[in-house]
Amino acid sequence: MAAPERTLAPDVLADLVRRALDEDLGPAPGRDVTTQATVAPGQQGAAHLVARQPGVVAGLAVAPEVLGQVATRLSVARPALDLRVQDGATVTAGTVMAVVTGPVQALLVAERTLLNLVSRASGVATHTHRWAQALAGTGATVLDTRKTTPGLRDLEKYAVRCGGGENKRMGLHDVAMVKDNHVAAAGGVARAVRAVRDRFPDVPVQVEVDTLDQAVEALDVGARFLLLDNMPTPLLTQVVATVRAREPQTGPVVLEATGNLTLDRAREVAATGVDHLSVGALTHSSPIIDVALDLVGSPG
Secondary structure, three states: OOOOOOOOOHHHHHHHHHHHHHHHHOOOOOOOHHHHHHOOOOOEEEEEEEEOOOEEOOOHHHHHHHHHHHHHHHOOOOOEEEEOOOOOOEEOOOOEEEEEEEEHHHHHHHHHHHHHHHHHHHHHHHHHHHHHHHHOOOOOEEEOOOOOOOOOHHHHHHHHHHOOOEOOOOOOOOOEEEOHHHHHHHOOHHHHHHHHHHHOOOOOEEEEEOOHHHHHHHHHOOOOEEEEEOOOHHHHHHHHHHHHHHHHHHOOOEEEEEOOOOHHHHHHHHOOOOOEEEOOHHHHOOOOOOEEEEEEEOOO
16 A cells, blocks of 8 residues: 655645634634734734744645635735745754744734644544654554544545555545444444445455454455454464465455554554554554744844
8 A cells, every 4th residue: 555645636735724714713703802903004024933842843834725725814925934944854852843924913813723633633643653764664654544523534644644544545435444334234344344345346445353253254255355353463474474474375365464563562563464553543542743833033
């Protein structure tokens, strides 16, 4: 599974920023009553976007969109952005990640939206990087899940890529994932897989299993991507060995360990021979990286 490029779709990015600004300013064009009362419309200035903690940067890709939309709402010139680092870079506390110059009103109105998005994305990227480092050299990679913040899935999955992880699926629409409730509703693993194949023949199918018998049943019905759910290491080892022994007949099978995974178990789990470890905590439990926007005076 190759990692997608580090990009954010322009239409997705524009919508994300619009909604974030609406939350802060009210419906477009909105207003910042403090800034617009205390800062003259023509006042120019400069600000540094600064990391207050070490980490891996993500979310700087949103900065031009935030600044552009704010400038449009205020009917002022778009601030100039000088990026000093790129998404995916490792920074230390005190690193100036970008310099922004232009109307001070625009800088201050954009501040919180910009910081919220960069801080959140950088936190996800930093957490992901720890997993990527833990798995380095094992042949296994870390995947994200759908356990994302509502409305921020594209940004958070982008941040996972910046941190050295890979995206699994974007949603319910692009990959069929047969889980325990689907198995129960369909009356078994084989029935569930066949039902998906009959209804959506062009969609990739992944099957969650928690026993060796379920894994064998999934293979027998043609599944070639298995999620090995909440398995202790000895059982993982047994299932991986069984699946690999059958690959001369089945062809390659992708194996993913999922559930109850921690950093201190990462290499132990990878050593069983799985291809991936999926970690919901990358997106649902990553603390932010503290980032500030500090006015530093006049441009130049």
